[in-house]
Amino acid sequence: MAEGTLEVRIWRGGDEGAFGAYAVPARENQTVLDVVTEVQRRFEPSLAYRFSCRVGVCGSCAMTINGTPRWTCRTHVKRVAPEGRLTIEPLRNMKRVKDLACDMDGFLGKWASVGTFEGTATRADPPAAIDPASPARREVDAAIQCINCAVCHAACDVVAWDPHYLGPAALNRAWTLYNDARVADRRAVLDGALQPGGCHTCHSHGACTEHCPVGLSPTASIAGLKRAGLVSLLKGGRS
Amino acid sequence: MSEARLFLLQRLTALVMAPLVLVHLVLIVVAVQGGLTAGEILGRTQGSVFWGLFYGIFVLVAAIHAPIGLRNVLREWTGIGRRPIDWLMVAFGVLLLVLGWRAVVAVVGGGA
Amino acid sequence: MRRGAGWWAAMGHRLSGLALAAFLPLHFLMLGRALGGAEALDSSLKIAELPLVKVAEFGLVIALAVHLAFGLRVLAIELLPWPARDGLRLRLVYLGLAATVLVGIAFAVSVV
Amino acid sequence: MRIEESRCDILILGSGGAGLFAALHAAKADPALDIVIAVKGLLGKSGCTRMVQGGYNVALAAEDSIERHFMDTIVGGKWLPRQDLAWRLCVGAVERVRELENEIGCFFDRNPDGSLHQKAFAGQSFDRTAHKGDLTGIEIINRLMEQVRSRAVRRLEEHRAIELIPAADGSGLAGVLLIDIRMGEYRFVRAKAVLLATGAGPTMYLYHTPSGDKTCDGLAMALRLGLALRDMEMVQFHPTGLLGGPHTRMTGTVLEEGLRGAGGHILNGGKERFLAGYDPAGERATRDVVSRGIYAEMRAGRTTPMGGVYISMGHLGAEKVAGMFPGMVKRCADCGFDLAGGLVEVVPTAHYMMGGVEFEIDASTAVPGLFAAGEDCGGVHGANRLGGNGVANSTVYGGIAGDSMAAFVGREGVWRDPDNSVIEAGIARAERPFGQAPGDLAGLRDRLAQVMWDDVGVIRDALGIERGLAGIADCRAALLAQGVVDGDRRFNLTWHDWLNLESLLDLSEVVGRAALARDDSRGAHFRADFPETGVLETSAYTRIRRDGDELRLDTAPVAFDIVEPGQSLIEGAAGAPPAEAAIGSAA
C-alpha cells in the first residue's frame, strides 16, 4: 500500500457540517494523525484538530476513525484502513468545537469531580511506606496509567444516553483513589462514586475496555466500585 | 432509596431468580411437549405447597427486579423525569405483585 | 459507532428484559383466569395455539433464556473479582449465546 | 480589531510542571488571589512534563545526599551551572517529591520495603531517580491537573501568548497579549504578576522530541522584551529518536535510554556496531557522547535507508525485550516497527534546551512582575542536563515561583498601565501573514529544520554555523514574505504554524549566535574546530539579548561560590555510576 492514494473523508464544521473528501498519498509509515496533518498542510489550511505529544501520552488526538474511537498518533493507517479508505470524525459524546476538535471540558470536569487526592501527610513527611505487592496497590497499578484521552467516554453508549453519567474514565480514577491507602477519606471517594450517575449507571457494556488504547479496564474498575459499594452496604454502612 | 440499595436489591433478586427461571424453563420445554392443556398445568400445581412457594417467591422477586431494571431503561431511553419514573416504577411493581399473586392463587390454590 | 460483543450482549439483555417486563403482566392475567376454572384457562391456552401467538411464545422463551444467560454474565463481571484482568470476559458472551441457542432448539423441538 | 481585555492577580503561561505548581503554590499562599493559567494547548495535556518517562532525581535515600546530587549536577553540567540555582534544585527536589507524594497524590513506584524505588540514570553516582513505571510524567501531570481543577484557578485553554506587554512607564510588566485559538481573537490580560513557563523546546531541529505545542514562544517573547538568555548554545540531543521518514510525526520521538543500558546494540547501515570506535563505553556512554558517535557515523555516510542507524534488541531475545520494555515495544508496534525482534531505524534527536531566560533563585527576572520557571530558564543545568533533573527543575522552581508571585502581589502588586504601542506591534506581527499570499509553510519549516540539523546540530564548526545563520536569515525572509489564507481564524492551525515558525526562527538565530561564540567543546556543545574543553577555572557563559533589531552577545564568568573545579563536596567521583553492576540499567 506504500504507493497509491488514500480516500479520506474528514468532518468539517461543528454540530452542523459536512464531510470533505481528500486524496492523500499513502505512505509506508503513516499514522492517522499524519493523514490529518497532511490534509491541513496541503488542502485545508484552516482544518482544526488537536495533538500534542504524538506518542500516545497526552491523550489529546483521539478521533473517530471509520466509526471507531481511537488515538490517532499511534494508529497506523494500514491497520485501520487496509482498503485505503478513511472516514475521520470528532469523538462522540462531547461538544464539538470545530472540525475534529471537541471540547473536552465536560469530560475532564467529570474526571476531576470524582475526587481529588487528599492525604494526611505533608511535604514535611517522608513518602508513606506502601507494600508494592499489597492487593490495593496492585489495583491502583492496574488502573492508574490513564491518559484521559476520552476514547472510552466516546465509546460508551451509556454516556450518550445519560448526561449525568460520570463515565468510565472518571470512575476508573475514583477506583484508584479508593484503593490508595494514603487517601484520608476513602469512604467519601466511594460515596461519590455511588451517587446517581455513578458506578451503578454502568451496564458493563465493556466498550470502554475494548477501546482503551493503553489497555486499561474501566469495566473492571467500575465493577470494583460496585462490589465495594455492596460490601459497605452489607456491613451496615451508609448509602 | 439509594442507588447502592437498589443495585443490591436488583442483583439479589437476579441471583434468586436464576435457578427459578432455570427450573421454569425446563418445565416449559418438558410440559409443552405435544401441546399444553389447563388440566396439565393445574394438575401439577394445584394444592402443592412447593409450587405455591416457588411461584410466590418468583413473583415477589420479579416484582422487585423488573421495575428497578425498567427504571434505568426509562432514564436512559426516554425524556421522562427521574421523579415520575420512580413513581411509575413503584406502581409497576405493585401491579406485578398484585397480578402475580392473584395468578399464583389461581393456579395453586382453590380448584380441586 | 461500531459495537463490540459486550454491547450486543447488553442490548440482548436489555431488550429481552423489556420484553419480559411487558409480557409478565399479560402472563399473570392469563394464568389468573384459572380462577374461573380450567375451562377458562383452556380457552386462553387455545389462543396460544394460534401461529402468531406461537411465534411470540417462542420469542418469550428465548427472551427468558437470553436474559438469564446475559444476566449471569453481568453478575459475573460485577460480583466476581477480576484477579487475572481477563479482558472483558467475552467468553461469557459466547457462552450465553450458546446456552440460549440450546434452549431455543430444545423448545422448538418440544413444540413440534 | 477587537481585543478583549481582562484582569487577574497572577497570570501563568503554560501548564507543565512549572505552571501547574506555580498555580498551586500561589493559591495556597493566598487563596484570595485571582489566578489564571493560559495555555497553548489543554491544561495539563500539553507540554513535555507529561512526556517524562525516566523519572525525577531526588536525594531521598539515606546513603545519598544533597551534596552528591549537587556534585553530579555540576560535573554533568561541565561546571557551567549557576551553582546557587543548582543547589536550590537539589534541596528543593526533596521537598517537592514529598509534596508530590503526600499532598498532590502521585503514587511513585515502591521498593518491597515500602520506600520509594529509585533507579539509575546515566551520569549519576547514585540511583536516585524516582519514577512511576516508565511513564512518570503522566502520573505527575494528571495529579497536578486534578488539584488545579479542584481549586478556583481560572483556565484560558488554547490561548497562545504572543507578547509580554511592559508598563508604559517602564516600571515592570503590565500583562500579556494572547490569541484565543478557538475563537481566533486577541485577548489582553492585565496581571500584577506573570509567570513565563512555556517550556522552550528545541523543535527547530529536523529531529526533535518535545510536544508539538512547544516552539520557543516564551523565549522569543522574553527576547523581545529585552531579557537576556544564557547558555543558548546548549541543546541536548537524545541519541535514539525514532526514524520513520519525513512524513510522519512519529519521527524524532524518543526511544528510551534503558534500551541501550539493557544491552541494545546500535548498528550502522552495514549492520555493524561502531560506537566502541568513538568511546570505550560504546552504547552505554552518556547521551552526548553516543549522539555524537551516531551523528559522525551518519556523516560518514554509513546510514540506513532513511539516513539514520539501527537499534537492535533481538539478540537479547525478543520475548525478554518485550517483557522488559512493554511500552516501547508496543509503541513501535503500533507504528509498524518491530523493536523486540527486528531492527528499528533511529537518529539523535533534539531533546532539551539547557539555556533560557536568566532568572533569580526566587524565580524573578530582571523585569519587575515577570517571573520565569522550568525549561524556559537557563543556568540550572549548565552545559548538560542530567536525565531526571528536568522535571525536578520545572516543579521545584515552579513552586518557588508560585510562592514568590503571591508574596510579590501582596507586597507591591499593581496593575500597571500597558505600553499600547507594544500591544499594537504584537498584533501587527500576528496579523502580518493575513496580508500576504500563502506559501509552502510546512516546506519552509522543513528547510529551517534541515539547516539547524546540518549546521547548528550535534557537531558544529565555525563555517557551518555561519552557513546556518545565513540559512536562518533566508528562511526568515521567506517567512516574512509569505502568508496564510484569511477567512476562518477559529482554531486555524496554519496561522499558528506561521507564528510557531517565527518563534523558532528567532531562537534558531540565538542558538547559532551562541554556538558561534563558544569556542570550546563541553557538554552538549561540540565544536569540531575546537574539540577540547576550555579551562574550567575560567569558565564563562554566553548571554544574548536583543537590542533593537540586533542581537547582542556577551559572556560572563561563572561564579564558583559553592565549589570550584578540582574540588568536590563528596567522596568518590561525581557522575560515575555507583557500581559496575548498575551500569546495566543506567544509561
Ligand SMILES: Cc1cc2nc3c(=O)[nH]c(=O)nc-3n(C[C@H](O)[C@H](O)[C@H](O)COP(=O)(O)OP(=O)(O)OC[C@H]3O[C@@H](n4cnc5c(N)ncnc54)[C@H](O)[C@@H]3O)c2cc1C
Ligand atoms: C520525551 C521527553 C522525555 C523526557 N523525560 C524526562 C525525564 O525522564 N526526566 C526529566 O527530568 N525530564 C525529562 N524531560 C524533560 C522535562 O519534561 C522538561 O524539562 C520539563 O518537564 C519542562 O517543564 P515545563 O513546565 O518547563 O514545560 P512543559 O511541561 O513543556 O510545559 C510547557 C507549557 O507551556 C505551554 N505553552 C507553550 N507555548 C505557549 C504559549 N505561547 N502560550 C501559552 N502557553 C504556551 C505548553 O502548551 C505547555 O503547557 C523529558 C522531555 C521529553 C520531551
Ligand code: HEM
Ligand atoms: C433469570 C433471572 C434473571 C436474572 C439473572 C436477571 C438479571 C438481571 C440483571 C443483572 C440486570 C441488570 C442489568 C444492568 O443493569 O446492566 C437485569 C435487568 C433487567 N431485568 Fe432481569 N434478570 C432476571 C429475570 C428477569 C425477569 C423475569 C424480568 C422480567 C420481568 C427481568 C427484567 C429486567 C429488566 C426490564 C431489566 C433492565 C434491563 C436493562 O437495564 O438493560 N429480569 N436483569
Ligand code: SF4
Ligand atoms: S481509560 Fe483508557 S480510554 Fe479511557 S480515558 Fe483513560 S486511557 Fe483513555
Ligand code: F3S
Ligand atoms: S462502556 Fe460504558 S457501560 Fe460501563 S463497562 Fe464501559 S462504562
Ligand code: FES
Ligand atoms: S498526540 Fe498525544 S496521545 Fe496522540
